[in-house]
Amino acid sequence: EIQLQESGPGLVKPSQSLSLTCSVTGYTITSGYDWSWIRKFPGNKMEWMGYISNSGSTNYNPSLKIRISITRDTSKNQFFLQLNSVTTEDTATYYCARCAALGAFDYWGQGVMVTVSS
Amino acid sequence: ETTVTQSPASLSMAVGEKVSISCKTSTDIDDDMNWYQQKSGEAPKLLISEGNTLRPGVPSRFSSSGYGTDFVFTINNVLLGDEGIYYCQQSDNVPLTFGAGTKLELK
Numbered sequence: 001e002i003q004l005q006e007s008g009p010g011l012v013k014p015s016q017s018l019s020l021t022c023s024v025t026g027y028t029i030t031s032g033y034d035w036s037w038i039r040k041f042p043g044n045k046m047e048w049m050g051y052i053s054n055s056g057s058t059n060y061n062p063s064l065k066i067r068i069s070i071t072r073d074t075s076k077n078q079f080f081l082q083l084n085s086v087t088t089e090d091t092a093t094y095y096c097a098r099c100a101a102l103g104a105f106d107y108w109g110q111g112v113m114v115t116v117s118s
Numbered sequence: 119e120t121t122v123t124q125s126p127a128s129l130s131m132a133v134g135e136k137v138s139i140s141c142k143t144s145t146d147i148d149d150d151m152n153w154y155q156q157k158s159g160e161a162p163k164l165l166i167s168e169g170n171t172l173r174p175g176v177p178s179r180f181s182s183s184g185y186g187t188d189f190v191f192t193i194n195n196v197l198l199g200d201e202g203i204y205y206c207q208q209s210d211n212v213p214l215t216f217g218a219g220t221k222l223e224l225k
Contacts, residue, residue, distance in 0.1 A: 036214075044203060046162075046216040061213040062119075095161060103168060103209045104152035108161035 002026040004096050004109035012090075012116050018083040022096030022109060023076070030054050030074050034099045037070060037081045039092040040111070047092075051099060052079050086116045120145045120208050124217025132225045137193040139204055139220045144187075147210035151189045153182055156219075157202040166191070168209060198224050 008020035022035070029035055036051040050060035052070045060068050064083070072079040083090060093113045097105040121144040131137055141151065149169050154162040164173055170182045182191045193200055201224050206217040 044219045044221075046205060046207075046219070048214040048216070059212055063213070099214075100167075103150075104164050104207070105154075105162070106164050106167070106173075108163075110161050 002098065002107045004098065004107055006094060006096050006109045006112040008094075008112055008114070010113055010115060012086055012114060013118055014087055014116055015085055018081070018086050018090065018114055018116075020081040020094055020096075020112060020114070021078055022080070023078050024098075025077070027098070029072060029077055029079060034059075034101060035070075035072070035079045036097045036099045036105065038095045038097055038105065040095070041092045049081070049083075088116050090114070091116045119213055120147060120211055120215055122206055122208055122215050122217040124206055124220060126220060127218065128221040128223065130223045130225055131196050133196060133198060135196055137191075137196050137200075137222060139191040139206070141184075141189045141191070141206035141217050142187055143189075143208055145211070146186050147208045149185050150208055150210035151182070151184060152207045152209055153180075153191045154205045154207065155200075155202050156205065162205065193222075196222075196224065200224065 003025045005023045012018045032054050034051040034053045037049040067084045069082040093111040095111045096109045098107040123142045125140050153166040156162040165176050166182045179194045203219045205219050
């Protein structure tokens with residue numbers, strides 16, 4: 001069974017960096033598919049942030065392009081999100097998800113709530 | 119960027135009724151529309167993927183239609199367990215974008 005699990009701090013100070021890990025079990029991230037980060041804001045708006053492909057290339061939402069980085073550790077079957085210079089507007093629940101090539105998100109993690117506050 | 123306009127924002131239905139949710143896109147996306155259900159405290163669940171394809175294990179009460187810029191998601195004979203927020207998402211182009219969500223409440 002494919003499972004994804006997010007981990008990382010639940011509280012980040014403004015202007016600092018947000019760093020999250022997605023651990024994948026049941027499927028090797030280099031075997032196929034793209035591996036995305038998505039966030040859900042208070043008020044229910046959902047935003048796709050970007051993905052890292054099975055080959056290691058990345059594609060980011062232009063709204064975040066100067067602040068975001070998605071990387072991976074293939075030995076641990078994990079991929080990572082780094083979002084720089086956060087503000088209170090980045091307070092959200094962050095999800096990692098598997099995505100068919102430019103397609104639907106078929107497996108999701110449970111999500112991790114991150115609050116940006118001093 | 120393709121904007122996805124979803125309506126209504128909320129619905130209050132009785133058990134057994136038919137639910138219809140609309141999503142309209144600002145560009146032609148063929149049939150590259152996906153539909154999700156999110157129950158309280160859970161991750162979103164993919165119900166229908168591109169080409170109006172029902173995912174394995176999803177009841178046939180759920181369906182969708184549409185092509186181009188106009189899409190409709192339908193739940194026939196809605197049940198108490200269908201409460202939650204429903205989202206559409208286009209997968210035709212990057213950035214991938216979602217509708218604002220429809221909150222479904224059962225009376």
